[in-house]
Amino acid sequence: MSADPLRFNTLMDALLYRAEHQPNELAYLYLEDGESIEIPITFGELDRRVRAFAAHLQTIVKPGDRALLLYPTGLEFIIAYLGCLYADVIAVPTTVPHLKRSSPRLLLMMKDAEAHVACTTRGVYEKIKFLADENVEFSDVRWVLSEEVREDGAADWQKPESQPDNIAFLQYTSGSTSVPKGVMITNFNLVRTIEDIQIGVMLDKNSVIVSWLPVFHDMGLIFGLLSAVYAGIPSYIMSPVSFLEKPYRWLHAISRFKGTHTAAPNFAYELCTRKISEDEKKVIDLSSLVCVVNAAEPVRLETMVEFSKAFEFCKFRFDQFTPSYGLAEATVKVSNKKIGETPAYCILNSSDLEKNKLVFVQESDPNAYPSIGCGWSAIDADIRIVNPATRVQSPPNEVGEIWIQSDSVALGYWQRPDVSRETFQARLADTDEGPFMRTGDMGFIHDGQVYIAGRIKDMVIIQGRNYYPQDIELTMEKCHPALRPSCGAAFAIDDGEAEHLVVVQEVRREFRKSDNFKEIADAIRMAVAKNHGLRVHAAVLIPPSTIHKTTSGKIQRSAVREAFTNGTLEILYEWRAPVMPGRPTG
Amino acid sequence: MDQNEIKAKLRKFICNEILNNAEYPLKDDEALITSGLMDSFSLAQVGVFAELEFNVYIPDPELTVDRMNTLDDMSARILEKMQA
Numbered sequence: 001m002s003a004d005p006l007r008f009n010t011l012m013d014a015l016l017y018r019a020e021h022q023p024n025e026l027a028y029l030y031l032e033d034g035e036s037i038e039i040p041i042t043f044g045e046l047d048r049r050v051r052a053f054a055a056h057l058q059t060i061v062k063p064g065d066r067a068l069l070l071y072p073t074g075l076e077f078i079i080a081y082l083g084c085l086y087a088d089v090i091a092v093p094t095t096v097p098h099l100k101r102s103s104p105r106l107l108l109m110m111k112d113a114e115a116h117v118a119c120t121t122r123g124v125y126e127k128i129k130f131l132a133d134e135n136v137e138f139s140d141v142r143w144v145l146s147e148e149v150r151e152d153g154a155a156d157w158q159k160p161e162s163q164p165d166n167i168a169f170l171q172y173t174s175g176s177t178s179v180p181k182g183v184m185i186t187n188f189n190l191v192r193t194i195e196d197i198q199i200g201v202m203l204d205k206n207s208v209i210v211s212w213l214p215v216f217h218d219m220g221l222i223f224g225l226l227s228a229v230y231a232g233i234p235s236y237i238m239s240p241v242s243f244l245e246k247p248y249r250w251l252h253a254i255s256r257f258k259g260t261h262t263a264a265p266n267f268a269y270e271l272c273t274r275k276i277s278e279d280e281k282k283v284i285d286l287s288s289l290v291c292v293v294n295a296a297e298p299v300r301l302e303t304m305v306e307f308s309k310a311f312e313f314c315k316f317r318f319d320q321f322t323p324s325y326g327l328a329e330a331t332v333k334v335s336n337k338k339i340g341e342t343p344a345y346c347i348l349n350s351s352d353l354e355k356n357k358l359v360f361v362q363e364s365d366p367n368a369y370p371s372i373g374c375g376w377s378a379i380d381a382d383i384r385i386v387n388p389a390t391r392v393q394s395p396p397n398e399v400g401e402i403w404i405q406s407d408s409v410a411l412g413y414w415q416r417p418d419v420s421r422e423t424f425q426a427r428l429a430d431t432d433e434g435p436f437m438r439t440g441d442m443g444f445i446h447d448g449q450v451y452i453a454g455r456i457k458d459m460v461i462i463q464g465r466n467y468y469p470q471d472i473e474l475t476m477e478k479c480h481p482a483l484r485p486s487c488g489a490a491f492a493i494d495d496g497e498a499e500h501l502v503v504v505q506e507v508r509r510e511f512r513k514s515d516n517f518k519e520i521a522d523a524i525r526m527a528v529a530k531n532h533g534l535r536v537h538a539a540v541l542i543p544p545s546t547i548h549k550t551t552s553g554k555i556q557r558s559a560v561r562e563a564f565t566n567g568t569l570e571i572l573y574e575w576r577a578p579v580m581p582g583r584p585t586g
Numbered sequence: 587m588d589q590n591e592i593k594a595k596l597r598k599f600i601c602n603e604i605l606n607n608a609e610y611p612l613k614d615d616e617a618l619i620t621s622g623l624m625d626s627f628s629l630a631q632v633g634v635f636a637e638l639e640f641n642v643y644i645p646d647p648e649l650t651v652d653r654m655n656t657l658d659d660m661s662a663r664i665l666e667k668m669q670a
Binding site for chain 2: 351463498522525526528529530532533534535577578
């Protein structure tokens with residue numbers, strides 16, 4: 001194993017070590033415009049600024065207090081986050097609200113975390129001051145602006161004891177309609193997860209990370225930023241907006257800085273395949289990549305095959321893809337494909353899968369459903385497949401809920417003893433083995449790899465069969481050229497008697513004024529029936545960029561469902577099945 | 587539209603789209619699902635076809651193997667809905 005063998009008790013210890021032993025080496029380089037404006041920082045300078053930030057915090061709050069971090073992508077965020085660790089203050093990273101729509105979540109989080117301070121930049125503060133003025137949740141909060149931290153304050157810093165069991169930060173989950181829950185990640189969880197990543201994806205002293213992922217979210221924070229400090233390697237970062245505006249910037253940065261490690265959810269690879277032109281490809285060389293993580297949303301074989309084809313010219317190979325599985329409750333990572341191996345997949349019968357049965361079929365089978373292997377843990381996590389109803393371990397030919405016992409499993413949810421017990425202290429009903437963390441994800445283990453079938457809470461159950469919404473969404477987006485990929489939601493609604501399938505899908509900009517909406521909706525209805533044996537109860541077409549997504553770009557099905565039931569969706573065309581038998585109303 | 591026209595359209599749809607064999611000599615009273623010729627899965631497609639082509643909605647409890655096993659059954663049910 002070529003991974004840097006150095007191990008630390010806490011991330012603070014790691015940065016102190018890096019600052020002492022490699023002070024002049026590059027830690028981060030922030031590409032402010034995604035291309036040419038470069039803001040670098042070395043480990044030595046980073047440590048000094050983190051000490052200064054921590055010293056400032058120490059004059060305001062005490063260890064264990066919560067500090068809300070409201071930052072855009074950039075060095076200020078990293079310094080503030082690490083500053084919290086240096087002050088033994090619990091960081092609560094979150095997205096900067098820019099629309100009124102995303103502020104209810106922030107207020108709920110504020111209330112739940114009982115934050116004592118809110119840290120941000122002056123620019124952001126000016127924009128969101130109205131929140132503080134209008135909401136009681138902010139009335140007792142002290143604002144800390146990064147610009148106010150004295151550069152020479154580092155000398156005043158009081159080093160706290162390295163406490164592996166103290167909470168390092170709260171990672172709030174992307175709950176949209178319910179109150180968000182803060183996952184309590186300890187210093188130990190954080191360090192062990194980074195070791196899991198380090199060994200699992202072979203981060204060594206020659207590695208170079210490139211990331212555009214949101215910094216307040218687990219994958220962007222831990223894989224994109226923190227693993228660089230731990231391993232003592234540079235990370236080149238840009239904002240999600242830079243990437244979304246021009247996906248080319250991401251691959252170009254990899255090419256320019258000879259990136260070896262990068263990560264993104266599946267949709268990002270689709271976006272690159274669609275948006276990067278042949279001319280742009282001419283200046284991209286992806287041969288430096290060792291590990292290209294595909295995680296955080298369902299991993300699609302087709303996406304990876306198409307991306308590999310599209311970027312073969314740029315020296316990209318399919319085996320550079322590293323499908324991975326993780327969740328905030330396990331700090332970020334559970335498993336990843338072994339570096340150097342080709343991503344494994346198996347072809348299942350989708351109709352048996354709906355009944356939680358694993359039946360392997362040929363690729364030519366009309367019900368063929370490819371499922372991607374997400375590898376295994378690099379820190380010996382105990383991973384089990386369990387029937388969620390009986391809580392008994394599932395036989396090998398069944399799909400069940402993924403249960404985990406590992407050093408990366410978080411302490412629980414902040415101030416939620418009941419939900420925490422249910423999720424983090426599960427035991428097998430027959431053998432009493434435990435405690436396990438219930439992931440809420442359905443999957444199976446095959447040939448030593450974890451495979452994910454879908455989320456329990458998103459699962460659409462109609463007439464006793466389980467459907468994974470992402471499968472229906474894929475069918476939908478492919479059935480007509482007017483539809484925007486990765487911009488549809490499938491979910492069930494309950495009319496009191498039965499569950500019914502509803503699909504909501506964006507149309508492309510150029511089709512916004514189409515006079516053919518009926519034809520498009522008809523195509524969706526027929527395609528879903530054909531591929532899933534299921535009729536939609538309502539098919540709704542909406543304008544581009546109006547579907548509810550999380551800050552990291554995942555479809556928020558529950559929010560779309562709520563907007564559908566409340567009648568608050570902006571609708572271009574809608575077809576609904578008649579409630580009573582009779583003639584359709586469409 | 588009479589039952590024979592409905593049957594003709596249904597036959598064409600089922601042979602082309604579900605059986606993937608336009609030449610298949612499908613008889614009016616031939617069992618489609620119980621014979622294994624087509625999957626009960628495919629009834630959803632027949633249901634949507636009825637909605638699009640004949641503008642009738644067959645509710646789920648009626649879109650079942652015992653009520654929709656032959657062209658005769660299907661066309662009779664569709665006609666009944668059209669006349670309702």
